Amino acid sequence: MKSIDQTDRKILRLLQRQGRLSNLELAEKVHLSPTATAERVKRLVREGFVEGYSARLSPEKLGRGLLVFVEVKLDRTTDDVFEAFAEAVKRSDDVMECHMVAGGFDYLVKARVGGMAAYRAFLSEVILPLPGIRETHTYAVMEEVKSSSFLPV
Incomplete structure (x- = not known):
């Protein structure tokens, strides 16, 4: 660093x-x-400390009030299945x-949908048709206690 x-x-x-x-x-x-501040910001961006800006x-x-986490277990853990899964999720x-994780399942997916009906459609149209899916477990969020993207600096 x-x-x-x-x-x-x-x-x-x-x-x-x-x-x-x-x-x-x-x-x-x-x-x-x-001037000195602008130069520092430019350097921090150039060196990759700042990856971008967003709102x-x-x-x-925006009609996406339901937050869900889905544990995904694959039936095969081969490079072709990993790649196909990653590409499908990105779409x-x-x-x-x-996130690909170590432990009792292979991926943890965080999704935002409009409600439970929208989640059912998401599960049946997006998650379950993905390559290599063996099993899923869903956790619907009842309350967001903390949600932050801030890093300690």
């Missing part, structure tokens, strides 16, 4: 919380000139995250 100082860390913390801060506002908060949207307002707009 490349070395960053405390000012870089402060810039990263501020951008992570408020990605729309203007360079002038950011410079004031880190006590640097706007957090309301799932409920689904309902899937927010998909």
